[in-house]
Amino acid sequence: EVEEGPASSEEADLDELLRQLEDYTPTIPDALTVNMLKSAGFAKVDPQIVRLVSVSAQKFISDIANDALQHCKTRTTNIQHSSGHSSSKDKKNPKDRKYTLAMEDLVPALADHGITMRKPQYFV
Amino acid sequence: MDKIESVSTPNVDVYRRLLVKVIGQLLLDKGAGQCSAQCLETLTEMLQAFIVELGNSSHNYCELSGRTMATVGDVSMALIGMGQNIGSLETYLRRDPHAPVQMPPQQTQQRT
Numbered sequence: 001e002v003e004e005g006p007a008s009s010e011e012a013d014l015d016e017l018l019r020q021l022e023d024y025t026p027t028i029p030d031a032l033t034v035n036m037l038k039s040a041g042f043a044k045v046d047p048q049i050v051r052l053v054s055v056s057a058q059k060f061i062s063d064i065a066n067d068a069l070q071h072c073k074t075r076t077t078n079i080q081h082s083s084g085h086s087s088s089k090d091k092k093n094p095k096d097r098k099y100t101l102a103m104e105d106l107v108p109a110l111a112d113h114g115i116t117m118r119k120p121q122y123f124v
Numbered sequence: 125m126d127k128i129e130s131v132s133t134p135n136v137d138v139y140r141r142l143l144v145k146v147i148g149q150l151l152l153d154k155g156a157g158q159c160s161a162q163c164l165e166t167l168t169e170m171l172q173a174f175i176v177e178l179g180n181s182s183h184n185y186c187e188l189s190g191r192t193m194a195t196v197g198d199v200s201m202a203l204i205g206m207g208q209n210i211g212s213l214e215t216y217l218r219r220d221p222h223a224p225v226q227m228p229p230q231q232t233q234q235r236t
Contacts, residue, residue, distance in 0.1 A: 014200060017214050024217055025224045027153075028146050032227075033175060035139055040179025042194060049182075052199050056208055057174045059216045061147065061167060065154045068163075072156070098157025106163050117166070 018048050026054040033057075065101075067109035072099045138228070143168050146225050153222050178202050 030047070033054045037045050076099065110117050147167045151159055181202035186194040200210055 013211065013214070014196065017210070017217075018196060020214065020217055027149050027222050027224055028171075028175075029142065029225055029227045032139055032142050032146070036172070036175045037179040040176055041183040042179060044193060046194070046196070048196055049194060049199050052196060052203075053175060053178055053182075055213055055217065056178065056203055056210075057171055058150065058222075059213060060174050060208065061150055061171050062154070062216070062220060064170070065151055065156070065167070069154050069156055099155060100158040100160070101151060101156045101163050102160045103162050103166070106166060 018052070021048065021051040021055060024051065024055070026051065026058050028054040028058055030054065064106075064109055064113060067112055068101055068105045069099060071105040071108050072101055075105065140168070140172070142225070142227070143171055147171060149223060149225050153220070174206075178206065181205055 030050050033050050034045050037050070037053065107117050144164065147164060148159070151167075178199070182194045182198045185198040185201045186192070189198075203210055
């Protein structure tokens with residue numbers, strides 16, 4: 001006999017996730033993901049799969065960017081403290097500050113995710 | 125003359141440029157106002173590699189089970205194989221605010 005409904009809690013979680021994904025618009029456009037999946041060999045792609053792939057890719061990059069930004073904030077604060085007298089202009093709006101992401105922030109963030117990144121030998 | 129030049133501009137890698145835009149939007153949402161070119165290129169390459177790898181892996185799982193159309197199960201198997209946590213996706217959906225990137229408008233090419 002065929003069992004009705006989700007067999008385990010994990011399947012129920014996945015069903016719930018897919019239901020939520022229907023109302024969610026990811027940052028990555030659906031057409032972009034569809035194009036890349038087609039290049040990977042998909043003939044016809046289910047819209048649920050497109051959303052799942054888009055969101056997981058978005059989360060992957062988002063997590064790394066978040067970590068890198070934390071490194072960036074720490075670095076900037078350390079520089080300010082080590083320089084001693086920070087100007088009153090910087091102190092005025094610490095929340096409105098726009099941070100500049102650099103490779104020296106991204107490399108440790110990627111290392112936390114188990115990705116080693118090195119500059120190519122020829123890169124001066 | 126100007127019109128013809130703008131149409132004949134090489135527009136080959138539209139999807140790649142769209143990926144760059146997506147990365148820029150994600151960084152803006154996180155609060156990074158600026159980003160070095162090398163950093164942006166690295167993140168773009170990683171995003172592209174992630175999607176292509178996930179697609180390849182899902183397709184392999186699908187064909188291994190004797191099917192031609194991938195299912196959600198194949199993609200979740202591929203995600204697990206890539207070390208991603210599916211359970212944390214739901215939290216991510218609820219927690220992170222974001223702005224979607226729109227596809228560029230379709231351009232109809234006029235041949236004179």
